[in-house]
Amino acid sequence: MKTNITMTFDRGMPTGTAQQKGETIKYKIVNGRRVPYVHHFRTAKMNDARVQFILGVRPYKPKEPSTGPIKLTINLFFDVKNKKLWGQYKPTRVDCDNYVKELTDVMTQEKFWHDDAQVVELHVTKRYAEKAEIHITIEELKGGLND
Numbered sequence: 001m002k003t004n005i006t007m008t009f010d011r012g013m014p015t016g017t018a019q020q021k022g023e024t025i026k027y028k029i030v031n032g033r034r035v036p037y038v039h040h041f042r043t044a045k046m047n048d049a050r051v052q053f054i055l056g057v058r059p060y061k062p063k064e065p066s067t068g069p070i071k072l073t074i075n076l077f078f079d080v081k082n083k084k085l086w087g088q089y090k091p092t093r094v095d096c097d098n099y100v101k102e103l104t105d106v107m108t109q110e111k112f113w114h115d116d117a118q119v120v121e122l123h124v125t126k127r128y129a130e131k132a133e134i135h136i137t138i139e140e141l142k143g144g145l146n147d
Contacts, residue, residue, distance in 0.1 A: 001066075003112075005136040007056030013078050013132040014049035015094060046102075053106040056134070066113040066140050071121040073137040074100055077129035085128040096124045103134070112138065 027034045076099060078090050104116040113119075120141065 001140045003060060003062070003136075003138040005057055005060045005134075005138070007053070007134045007136075009052065009079075009132040009134075011132075013076070013094075013134075014052045015045060049102060050106060053103055054110065057107055057110055057112070057136075061110050062112060065111040066118065066138075068118065069120040069141040070113055070118045071123075071137075071139040071141050072104070072119045073123045073135075073139075074103065074125075075135040076124070076126045077131065077133040077135070078126065079130065079132040080128045082128075083130075086130055088128050090126040090128050094126075096126055099126075100124055103136070 025036050025038060027036050029035070076090075076096070080086070100122070104119060107113070108116045
């Protein structure tokens with residue numbers, strides 16, 4: 001089975017990714033001593049991006065989660081006004097891997113599959129475009145190369 005998802009963002013591409021966690025130093029008592037530790041939290045930008053991703057993929061949610069291996073193709077289109085850049089690769093931030101982590105986490109939460117470890121093949125591109133969009137193709141694969 002093959003599923004195609006297109007998400008369009010009127011306010012530009014969401015930019016909160018898994019690597020943009022906030023951090024604060026907190027303290028806890030261990031054996032009667034005050035010990036510092038780093039407390040990680042999700043920023044408002046991360047929460048906003050997550051909500052936009054959820055709203056974008058939810059209409060395509062399958063009736064049953066996939067159980068087998070998955071091939072995932074993700075094309076990220078970042079909006080720019082300069083027409084000369086449209087279609088060209090975007091070699092600047094946001095990093096592909098950080099962006100995809102948030103997307104796959106959302107798709108796992110929305111039950112596209114049981115675990116994002118099922119994604120065995122992943123293709124990601126970042127390009128400039130007129131509109132901010134994400135195109136996702138999900139393909140369920142057979143067991144191996146000889147199938």
